[in-house]
Amino acid sequence: MRRLFPLPVPPAPSAPAPGATGEPGPDPAADREWTLDELADAYAYPAADDPVRSGRPGWLRANMVSSLDGAAHHGGRSHPLSGDADMRIFGVLRALADAVVVGAETVRLEGYRPARARAAFAARRAAAGQGPAPAIAVVTAGLGLDFTLPLFTEPLVPTVVLTGAGAPQERVRAACAAGAEVLFAGEGLGVDPARVAEVLAARGHTRLLTEGGPRLLAQFGAAGALDELCLSLAPVVAAGDAQRIMDGPGVAVPERFALVSVLEESGFLFTRYRRT
Numbered sequence: 001m002r003r004l005f006p007l008p009v010p011p012a013p014s015a016p017a018p019g020a021t022g023e024p025g026p027d028p029a030a031d032r033e034w035t036l037d038e039l040a041d042a043y044a045y046p047a048a049d050d051p052v053r054s055g056r057p058g059w060l061r062a063n064m065v066s067s068l069d070g071a072a073h074h075g076g077r078s079h080p081l082s083g084d085a086d087m088r089i090f091g092v093l094r095a096l097a098d099a100v101v102v103g104a105e106t107v108r109l110e111g112y113r114p115a116r117a118r119a120a121f122a123a124r125r126a127a128a129g130q131g132p133a134p135a136i137a138v139v140t141a142g143l144g145l146d147f148t149l150p151l152f153t154e155p156l157v158p159t160v161v162l163t164g165a166g167a168p169q170e171r172v173r174a175a176c177a178a179g180a181e182v183l184f185a186g187e188g189l190g191v192d193p194a195r196v197a198e199v200l201a202a203r204g205h206t207r208l209l210t211e212g213g214p215r216l217l218a219q220f221g222a223a224g225a226l227d228e229l230c231l232s233l234a235p236v237v238a239a240g241d242a243q244r245i246m247d248g249p250g251v252a253v254p255e256r257f258a259l260v261s262v263l264e265e266s267g268f269l270f271t272r273y274r275r276t
């Protein structure tokens with residue numbers, strides 16, 4: 001992993017202070033394997049009192065992978081676009097989150113399972129007052145989900161179902177019976193994307209990570225609800241007619257995001273952009 005931006009590179013947080021041992025610390029811009037701690041430091045969420053939070057109830061970060069030509073999946077799966085380094089960052093971003101917000105179609109197509117506890121992040125999560133793993137929060141209007149799956153029956157922390165007040169009552173009952181926590185973030189059938197952060201923050205989930213899919217992410221984007229986009233650009237051409245990372249309603253004026261950092265490994269660019 002190499003840091004391409006920002007430069008000049010600040011000292012790595014986990015490195016010994018230069019001069020302390022008479023030896024310079026490891027250069028975080030160098031082409032070497034970064035530790036999980038270094039990656040976690042690099043992707044830390046802004047603190048609650050950080051001015052970039054500007055009073056918002058939580059921080060909604062998205063993590064998506066795209067091919068060079070803009071495809072968000074190949075054959076209905078994102079895995080063909082991904083790689084080892086991408087999966088490492090995917091895991092770090094999960095490990096930093098209180099909740100992973102994901103559209104029901106991604107849950108169905110990608111076979112979502114509960115997030116797992118990872119020893120490498122246990123101390124960091126405990127120090128941050130987080131449970132052993134993030135909750136998976138499934139956004140759905142119809143609740144056409146298989147509640148007998150491990151996602152609902154075996155999570156370390158209860159899986160959340162985010163829906164609207166008009167969702168089918170018997171499906172809501174089935175979700176609750178399976179152990180899911182049902183939260184309402186909309187008055188109609190579906191979820192109001194602008195209310196998701198507030199509703200999850202009320203349950204103590206303020207460090208939010210959305211893993212899409214494109215139809216859900218487009219709604220967060222159009223509602224001005226997205227604070228940060230971690231976009232992995234995969235060095236592959238997929239062609240075809242797959243969705244891009246946002247697939248849905250547009251905005252009247254494209255919203256400007258600021259580049260925070262760029263890492264590189266094996267031809268992948270791991271970009272991080274923040275709302276301005």
Ligand SMILES: NC(=O)c1ccc[n+]([C@@H]2O[C@H](COP(=O)([O-])OP(=O)(O)OC[C@H]3O[C@@H](n4cnc5c(N)ncnc54)[C@H](OP(=O)(O)O)[C@@H]3O)[C@@H](O)[C@H]2O)c1
Pocket residue numbers: 063064065066071072073075076077078102103104105106107109110139140141142143144163164189190191192193211212213214215216217219243245247
């Ligand atoms: N490249 C990447 O990083 C990446 C990431 C994730 C997924 N993907 C790919 O994206 C594809 C799936 O994405 P997708 O865009 O088709 O679907 P999606 O956004 O994952 O899920 C769409 C579903 O989410 C629910 N939903 C969305 N907005 C809602 C709202 N406002 N209120 C209530 N429910 C809402 C609905 O579920 P119900 O039908 O249950 O009501 C809807 O059918 C897969 O091929 C997957 O591999 C790629």
